Amino acid sequence: MSRARAAAALTSRNWLPKASAGLVLGFALALAVSGLFAWFGPGGLFDGAGKTQVNMWLISPIWCGVLSLCFLFRSGRAAWIWLGTATLLAFALLYGGRWMITSGGL
Amino acid sequence: MRTDIVRMYKDIHAWVGIVSGLALFIAFYAGALTMFEQPIQRWASAPADLAEPVPLESVPALIAATRAAHPESARSYRIHVETGPENPARLSWDVGGDREHGPDAVYGTALDAAGALETARLNASPVGEFIDVLHQQVGLPFDHEISMPIMGAVSLLYAIALVSGLIIIIPSLVKDMFALRLGKNLKRMWLDVHNALGIFSLPFHIVMALSAVVFAFHDQFYDAQNVVVYQGELEAQWSQDGNAPEPFDPQAQPLPPAEIVTRAATQAPGFTVTTLEYRAGPDGRLGGRMMGYDPRWGMRGPTYGLVGFDVYTGEITDAAYLPGHQSGWAALVTSFFALHFGNYGGEPVRWGYFLFGLAGAFLFYSGNLLWIETRRKRLTKRHGVRAQSRSAHILGALTVGVALGSIAGISTTLVAAKWMAGHVENLAMAHSWIYYLVFLASIGWAFRRGAGQGGADLLWLCAFTTLLIPVTSLIALLPFNGGLWTWSGPVLLLDGVAAIGAGLFAAFARLTRQRALKGPRDSVWSAHVHEAERAAACPPAAGGEAPAPD
Numbered sequence: 001m002s003r004a005r006a007a008a009a010l011t012s013r014n015w016l017p018k019a020s021a022g023l024v025l026g027f028a029l030a031l032a033v034s035g036l037f038a039w040f041g042p043g044g045l046f047d048g049a050g051k052t053q054v055n056m057w058l059i060s061p062i063w064c065g066v067l068s069l070c071f072l073f074r075s076g077r078a079a080w081i082w083l084g085t086a087t088l089l090a091f092a093l094l095y096g097g098r099w100m101i102t103s104g105g106l
Numbered sequence: 107m108r109t110d111i112v113r114m115y116k117d118i119h120a121w122v123g124i125v126s127g128l129a130l131f132i133a134f135y136a137g138a139l140t141m142f143e144q145p146i147q148r149w150a151s152a153p154a155d156l157a158e159p160v161p162l163e164s165v166p167a168l169i170a171a172t173r174a175a176h177p178e179s180a181r182s183y184r185i186h187v188e189t190g191p192e193n194p195a196r197l198s199w200d201v202g203g204d205r206e207h208g209p210d211a212v213y214g215t216a217l218d219a220a221g222a223l224e225t226a227r228l229n230a231s232p233v234g235e236f237i238d239v240l241h242q243q244v245g246l247p248f249d250h251e252i253s254m255p256i257m258g259a260v261s262l263l264y265a266i267a268l269v270s271g272l273i274i275i276i277p278s279l280v281k282d283m284f285a286l287r288l289g290k291n292l293k294r295m296w297l298d299v300h301n302a303l304g305i306f307s308l309p310f311h312i313v314m315a316l317s318a319v320v321f322a323f324h325d326q327f328y329d330a331q332n333v334v335v336y337q338g339e340l341e342a343q344w345s346q347d348g349n350a351p352e353p354f355d356p357q358a359q360p361l362p363p364a365e366i367v368t369r370a371a372t373q374a375p376g377f378t379v380t381t382l383e384y385r386a387g388p389d390g391r392l393g394g395r396m397m398g399y400d401p402r403w404g405m406r407g408p409t410y411g412l413v414g415f416d417v418y419t420g421e422i423t424d425a426a427y428l429p430g431h432q433s434g435w436a437a438l439v440t441s442f443f444a445l446h447f448g449n450y451g452g453e454p455v456r457w458g459y460f461l462f463g464l465a466g467a468f469l470f471y472s473g474n475l476l477w478i479e480t481r482r483k484r485l486t487k488r489h490g491v492r493a494q495s496r497s498a499h500i501l502g503a504l505t506v507g508v509a510l511g512s513i514a515g516i517s518t519t520l521v522a523a524k525w526m527a528g529h530v531e532n533l534a535m536a537h538s539w540i541y542y543l544v545f546l547a548s549i550g551w552a553f554r555r556g557a558g559q560g561g562a563d564l565l566w567l568c569a570f571t572t573l574l575i576p577v578t579s580l581i582a583l584l585p586f587n588g589g590l591w592t593w594s595g596p597v598l599l600l601d602g603v604a605a606i607g608a609g610l611f612a613a614f615a616r617l618t619r620q621r622a623l624k625g626p627r628d629s630v631w632s633a634h635v636h637e638a639e640r641a642a643a644c645p646p647a648a649g650g651e652a653p654a655p656d
Contacts (some may be wrong), residue, residue: 009110012117023262035335043435050426050435052343055335056327057442060319067262068269071118072111094335 017076025083026066032090119270126263127470132245138463150231150523154194232534258322317446369420401452403429404444502557502630510564511548515541517571558622558631565615575604
């Protein structure tokens with residue numbers, strides 16, 4: 001609470017760097033999360049073509065959500081750093097988990 | 107909620123709204139009308155020069171006679187279990203064309219009283235399809251590949267507008283939700299209406315925004331997932347449900363369609379079959395697909411579910427899109443489509459979606475008006491003079507021109523369906539020209555006359571063109587009807603709704619005219635705006651000098 005108050009007030013003035021982070025990294029993050037859901041979500045990778053479609057639909061709410069809320073970051077820099085980290089983490093989980101499955105670790 | 111967050115999202119809401127609002131208006135108005143695409147189709151379709159459809163039991167004879175006279179029909183044809191003005195023939199097939207633009211021509215056959223074959227080119231009107239495409243492409247006339255990404259961008263802005271609008275209203279939600287301060291303060295009233303519509307139809311709008319993003323970008327989403335998720339093996343995902351087809355016996359005879367329908371009824375009770383589609387494979391084997399509906403369930407297509415069936419045994423072979431028989435993920439996906447199409451629950455839901463769609467259009471219209479009024483307040487504060495900026499004038503004219511122009515354009519092109527039939531070769535092209543001519547002329551008129559006067563004029567135009575819909579149907583009843591036609595039955599509802607719509611437009615037109623003449627003169631809605639602008643054309647000093655004449 002006190003941290004929030006101490007932080008500089010948010011304004012719409014620096015919208016462009018925030019929105020571009022939301023647009024680009026929001027999509028990348030949504031893509032990675034949809035991949036995690038496809039591989040490790042209920043049913044796994046092969047659970048019918050219906051699930052394949054659900055995996056694709058999942059991108060829309062995540063992307064829209066990030067794009068709408070990315071303005072809450074303090075600055076464009078913060079948006080790019082935080083969303084970039086989250087995206088890298090999600091992709092690391094996706095590729096790491098996939099490697100463990102395909103290499104017989106699981 | 108921190109006030110800086112609310113203030114920030116107010117700015118964002120205003121700007122994403124202003125950029126996407128007009129495209130969304132057209133998408134929602136046209137989309138509301140697509141809830142009645144079938145009645146529109148029926149209303150607009152000319153009678154075919156064919157005998158009454160043969161009973162379903164006699165279809166094998168019809169197929170044999172058609173095949174003898176038109177061998178090209180054997181490759182792919184449809185049996186219409188349900189016929190009507192928009193589907194006058196029991197049997198039809200397409201000639202030429204492609205998947206995106208539809209066939210060049212559709213032919214149908216019937217048997218006359220003596221059992222001889224009759225063939226006619228079917229004149230099902232393309233106007234319903236035109237309105238649907240207008241809806242899908244947010245009113246843009248470009249090719250699908252160009253229009254859809256723009257529609258997708260608009261949908262993303264729409265999603266931001268929804269979230270930001272919600273954040274803005276949360277602090278005052280309890281206070282404002284049921285407040286409708288009708289009365290002297292017009293801006294307050296418009297804001298209350300805007301908020302109430304937004305809050306009460308929020309779930310509807312969330313569904314529309316999220317599904318529209320998918321409709322715009324599904325190819326790109328799949329392509330991207332193919333690379334990073336499926337390691338280039340998306341195809342393996344699609345083929346995982348496929349069961350290998352039974353070996354084909356070339357001697358096998360297709361079951362008569364009446365038998366197919368009977369067997370479908372026992373396998374899928376409650377599913378009403380409307381159409382059977384046949385397509386011959388390279389080895390001569392016929393594949394079958396049936397379309398139909400079940401009001402108890404949502405459906406994957408806008409007005410139908412799809413079922414694959416074995417032409418030779420009548421067995422349902424692919425129930426992935428059979429309403430109510432889907433399992434797990436497929437049912438979930440169908441529910442996303444059904445929520446967008448409003449095709450679950452029958453007539454009440456259909457009407458509900460119609461009204462929500464119109465309310466949505468009004469939401470965007472009111473949003474633009476609020477933007478204009480807010481700017482007026484700000485300018486007034488800043489300059490101490492009651493005035494509206496140039497941008498407010500432009501946006502005001504653009505708003506009434508685009509919104510009312512699209513309404514008048516749709517009504518005009520719909521009316522033209524009945525007057526053009528039989529006189530015009532390329533109906534689809536003609537519908538497009540008529541719509542965009544009225545649309546662009548309306549925008550031009552709004553700029554010429556200003557938002558206030560132009561808005562009233564265009565509302566009268568909307569009232570007039572919409573009234574022509576039932577009037578055209580009435581003229582068809584006259585003895586000298588010039589070849590017009592009319593259909594009885596439920597399609598009369600369309601004439602009725604159009605008459606009510608025309609009345610509402612006329613009432614709005616009167617209100618707008620009154621405001622133009624008697625309302626505040628510093629508003630873009632005033633008829634006196636142009637005098638003020640002319641006075642401001644050679645301003646003594648920069649900015650906001652347009653004085654109120656009194």
